[in-house]
Amino acid sequence: MPSASNHSLGGEMAVRVTIKDVAKHADVAISTASRVINDSGYVSEKTRQRVEQAIRELGYVPNSIARSLKQKQTFSIGLIVTDIGNPFYAELAQAVERAARERGYSVLLTNTDGKASQEKDCVTVLAAKQVDGIIWYSPINEDLVDAVMRDTGITVVVITGKERHMGHHTIRIDDQLGAFEAVNHLITLGHTRIGYIAEPDDPKFPQERMKGYRRALTEAGITCDEHLIVRGTYQEGSGLKAIRVLLGLKEPPTAVFCANDLMAIEAMQYARRKGLRIPEDLAVVGFDDTKPACLHGIDLTTVAQPTYEMGREGAKLLISSLAKPLSSRQLLLRPTLVIRKSCGYYLKEGTP
Amino acid sequence: MPSASNHSLGGEMAVRVTIKDVAKHADVAISTASRVINDSGYVSEKTRQRVEQAIRELGYVPNSIARSLKQKQTFSIGLIVTDIGNPFYAELAQAVERAARERGYSVLLTNTDGKASQEKDCVTVLAAKQVDGIIWYSPINEDLVDAVMRDTGITVVVITGKERHMGHHTIRIDDQLGAFEAVNHLITLGHTRIGYIAEPDDPKFPQERMKGYRRALTEAGITCDEHLIVRGTYQEGSGLKAIRVLLGLKEPPTAVFCANDLMAIEAMQYARRKGLRIPEDLAVVGFDDTKPACLHGIDLTTVAQPTYEMGREGAKLLISSLAKPLSSRQLLLRPTLVIRKSCGYYLKEGTP
DNA sequence: CTGTTAGCGCTTTCAT
DNA sequence: ATGAAAGCGCTAACAG
Numbered sequence: 001m002p003s004a005s006n007h008s009l010g011g012e013m014a015v016r017v018t019i020k021d022v023a024k025h026a027d028v029a030i031s032t033a034s035r036v037i038n039d040s041g042y043v044s045e046k047t048r049q050r051v052e053q054a055i056r057e058l059g060y061v062p063n064s065i066a067r068s069l070k071q072k073q074t075f076s077i078g079l080i081v082t083d084i085g086n087p088f089y090a091e092l093a094q095a096v097e098r099a100a101r102e103r104g105y106s107v108l109l110t111n112t113d114g115k116a117s118q119e120k121d122c123v124t125v126l127a128a129k130q131v132d133g134i135i136w137y138s139p140i141n142e143d144l145v146d147a148v149m150r151d152t153g154i155t156v157v158v159i160t161g162k163e164r165h166m167g168h169h170t171i172r173i174d175d176q177l178g179a180f181e182a183v184n185h186l187i188t189l190g191h192t193r194i195g196y197i198a199e200p201d202d203p204k205f206p207q208e209r210m211k212g213y214r215r216a217l218t219e220a221g222i223t224c225d226e227h228l229i230v231r232g233t234y235q236e237g238s239g240l241k242a243i244r245v246l247l248g249l250k251e252p253p254t255a256v257f258c259a260n261d262l263m264a265i266e267a268m269q270y271a272r273r274k275g276l277r278i279p280e281d282l283a284v285v286g287f288d289d290t291k292p293a294c295l296h297g298i299d300l301t302t303v304a305q306p307t308y309e310m311g312r313e314g315a316k317l318l319i320s321s322l323a324k325p326l327s328s329r330q331l332l333l334r335p336t337l338v339i340r341k342s343c344g345y346y347l348k349e350g351t352p
Numbered sequence: 353m354p355s356a357s358n359h360s361l362g363g364e365m366a367v368r369v370t371i372k373d374v375a376k377h378a379d380v381a382i383s384t385a386s387r388v389i390n391d392s393g394y395v396s397e398k399t400r401q402r403v404e405q406a407i408r409e410l411g412y413v414p415n416s417i418a419r420s421l422k423q424k425q426t427f428s429i430g431l432i433v434t435d436i437g438n439p440f441y442a443e444l445a446q447a448v449e450r451a452a453r454e455r456g457y458s459v460l461l462t463n464t465d466g467k468a469s470q471e472k473d474c475v476t477v478l479a480a481k482q483v484d485g486i487i488w489y490s491p492i493n494e495d496l497v498d499a500v501m502r503d504t505g506i507t508v509v510v511i512t513g514k515e516r517h518m519g520h521h522t523i524r525i526d527d528q529l530g531a532f533e534a535v536n537h538l539i540t541l542g543h544t545r546i547g548y549i550a551e552p553d554d555p556k557f558p559q560e561r562m563k564g565y566r567r568a569l570t571e572a573g574i575t576c577d578e579h580l581i582v583r584g585t586y587q588e589g590s591g592l593k594a595i596r597v598l599l600g601l602k603e604p605p606t607a608v609f610c611a612n613d614l615m616a617i618e619a620m621q622y623a624r625r626k627g628l629r630i631p632e633d634l635a636v637v638g639f640d641d642t643k644p645a646c647l648h649g650i651d652l653t654t655v656a657q658p659t660y661e662m663g664r665e666g667a668k669l670l671i672s673s674l675a676k677p678l679s680s681r682q683l684l685l686r687p688t689l690v691i692r693k694s695c696g697y698y699l700k701e702g703t704p
Numbered sequence: 705c706t707g708t709t710a711g712c713g714c715t716t717t718c719a720t
Numbered sequence: 721a722t723g724a725a726a727g728c729g730c731t732a733a734c735a736g
Contacts, residue, residue, distance in 0.1 A: 016504065018729055029707040034731060041732090042705050059503045064480040065426065066729035068417050069712045076460075076481070085446030087439045094437030097463055106477055108428075109461045111449055125458055128416040129428070151411050152368065370713055381723040386715060393716095394721050418713035421728050708735075713728105720723080 017058045026054035037062060068130065077318060078108045078126035078134040080119065088290075088307060089137065092159075095311025096135055103319050105132070116140045127152045133318045135159065135311075142166075155325075157318040159310050162206050169321060170330045171314045175287075178303035178335035179212025179257070182285045185301075185337055186255045187220045189344055191283060195228045195253035197242040197263050209259050209287065228253055232263045239263030243270050255283035255343075261290045261302055268300070268342060279344035289338055301343035303335045369410045378406035389414060420482065429670060430460045430478035430486040432471065439643060440659060441489065444511075447663025448487055455671050457484070468492045479504045485670045487511065487663075507677075509670040511662050514558045521673060522682045523666045530655040530687035531564025531609070534637045537653075537689055538607045539572045541696055543635060547580045547605035549594040549615045561611050561639065580605055584615045591615030595622045607635035607695075613642045613654055620652070620694060631696035641690055653695035655687045 023033040028047060035041045036051040043051075054060070068074040079096055081089040097107045108131055110122035119140050126134055127148070133155040139145050146166050149156055157169040186194050196213050199205045210229075217224050227249055230242040239262060246253055247270075258264035264286030268278050276282050286293060289304035313331055320326070339345050375385040380399060387393045388403040395403075406412070420426040431448050433441040449459045460483055462474035471492050478486055479500065485507040491497050497520055501508055509521040538546050548565050551557045562581075569576050579601055582594040591614060598605055599622075610616035616638030620630050628634045638645060641656035665683055672678070691697050 016729095019731095020729075030729090031708080031731080032706055035706090038731080044705060047706080061476060061479050061504070063421075063482060063729055065417055065420050065482045066712090067731075069415075069421050069714090069729080070731050072712075074417065079461075083446065084436070084449060085443050087442060090439060090442030090445075091437050093442075093445075093461070094435065094463070097436060097461055101463075106481065107461045109431075109445065109449055109459045111446070111453075124413060127413050129458065130415060130417045152413070368713095371715095372713075382714080383716075383724080384722055387722090390715080396721060399721080415713055418728090419715075421713080421730090422715050424728075706736085708733105710731105710733085712730090715726105715728090717726085718724090720721100 099315035175208035183216035239266030451667035527560035535568035591618030595619035
């Protein structure tokens with residue numbers, strides 16, 4: 001019996017009530033109590049009532065830890081992201097948490113901070129805590145994914161833009177489609193000389209956006225002028241360098257598509273400084289829909305990743321494959337073009 | 353039936369290696385294996401080596417679930433926020449996760465979506481999962497906090513702007529100071545008629561910002577003109593209504609402080625539509641430093657909450673009080689004034 | 705319909 | 721220095 005009340009924090013070490021207490025209080029066997037708690041097996045109405053009352057009176061909450069140990073199932077899933085402070089991952093986490101909660105799962109949150117060693121730690125912790133599955137955004141060390149599945153048997157869903165996928169479930173964003181639609185939009189707007197500030201020319205980076213760019217041109221019957229393609233690095237400063245090259249061409253482009261928003265914004269700002277009007281003299285489209293894209297004065301038309309959907313579909317896939325093991329499955333999600341003012345679309349029927 | 357070597361996911365049900373396997377492999381007793389794993393008690397160098405090798409060879413990862421059951425400690429803490437998709441909570445979560453990880457704890461993430469019933473569910477789940485403590489942002493149902501501590505013995509740290517605090521640890525933001533500094537800044541800039549679009553006149557809302565507003569005026573020897581105070585609701589549309597009242601006064605204010613950014617931005621935009629220049633004709637200061645505040649064209653001077661610090665200090669306090677129960681402790685954090693263009697500060701020595 | 709019992713994987717006395 | 725055994729809270733056969 002919890003003796004004289006001591007109101008200092010944690011002082012009393014409130015011993016938690018267990019199923020044993022409930023059973024004793026209701027004067028039944030532990031297993032009977034368990035039956036009513038889990039609503040499994042036969043139990044007479046009268047007994048059920050007594051047990052339920054005991055539960056209420058004692059304020060009993062089942063210990064999932066004990067249950068998990070027995071059942072080898074924790075109803076927890078791990079989420080691995082680079083950094084939850086980044087709004088992109090935050091939105092992903094929101095989707096994952098919500099989908100998980102709706103299905104009776106909780107989410108153990110871990111951050112890699114972009115470091116391979118820390119990613120390893122995340123995995124170890126999650127394995128130790130016996131999560132039923134992991135949602136893993138853009139693994140740094142791809143081999144680790146396979147190792148986890150092999151060594152621990154934990155189901156993994158990888159969310160990534162990369163093409164490669166081994167035996168695990170994958171949620172992939174159709175970058176090629178995104179690029180295709182962006183370029184196609186520019187073509188619809190009448191452009192034929194469309195520059196591309198591209199992903200690095202390195203097999204480590206997926207070349208999906210490049211493929212989309214080329215496909216859009218080809219399908220429109222436009223021959224691709226290789227001078228209009230300048231490789232970027234995705235990093236700061238790279239958009240600047242690239243647009244300088246493009247604008248220096250004998251026949252400069254009238255529009256430019258960029259493999260990410262960062263480079264697009266730099267390109268815009270450089271062009272403006274050179275006296276070009278956006279979008280009248282140069283139309284610009286980016287990729288990612290990061291925060292700055294929607295800022296007043298930027299208003300960048302860009303390809304948005306379906307962040308929320310990625311998280312939700314990831315969680316759904318993971319949890320359903322937990323109930324009934326699925327063979328390696330790949331889901332392709334479509335990005336969407338967000339039309340703002342940098343592409344010239346709103347010029348057609350608005351103010352000049 | 354899952355037949356011969358099926359490489360489909362989860363088909364093989366990789367049985368996890370346990371301490372028993374390690375013990376057998378190293379030819380020692382389970383308790384000995386346990387000793388080396390936990391580096392506790394005596395164990396000969398030779399035996400230790402054997403066990404460590406077994407661990408490596410088998411890829412053994414201790415099962416924290418089993419350990420937790422025995423030790424009544426999970427090294428998990430629960431985080432309750434309104435909505436992790438909101439960048440404010442995301443930053444908080446980032447801080448919490450980092451501080452927790454550095455101390456060997458993991459974070460179980462839960463969202464209330466602002467609903468009392470869901471908040472209840474969060475608590476139940478966290479209690480069931482036996483978290484060692486909870487970091488709880490702005491509880492909807494304050495009584496629930498006390499109930500949790502009483503019934504489950506779980507230590508709670510509440511992060512809030514409200515004054516009230518019962519027996520639990522609290523991280524509080526000094527809203528009064530924030531408001532004081534905002535208004536004081538306007539006074540320094542030469543304003544004497546400073547309007548206030550205030551928090552609702554409802555005891556359910558803390559009146560800290562109001563106190564700060566009044567104190568700043570008083571300390572500067574300015575008599576508070578009650579006409580200059582208009583109550584807002586924190587909601588959309590309310591800033592608009594309020595600024596209309598203020599600008600309609602016989603002697604309208606030359607500056608206005610707003611209890612949150614939303615109302616401040618509405619006020620700015622209304623004033624501009626009426627032909628007033630910001631900050632020349634009307635200086636505006638907000639509260640919160642939400643995303644839109646820093647947008648080009650908005651550039652709102654505002655009071656920023658020390659989000660990261662709140663999370664970090666919360667986690668630190670929680671974890672240290674887990675090791676050694678502390679009596680109810682309260683921490684007061686200072687917000688900071690972020691000076692942008694809406695207050696006129698940069699007019700003094702810049703372009704007119 | 706209800707109770708008894710054997711673990712889940714681990715830590716922790718208590719012997720040896 | 722090492723091992724045997726009890727038990728954390730719960731579920732799931734298996735008897736009755």
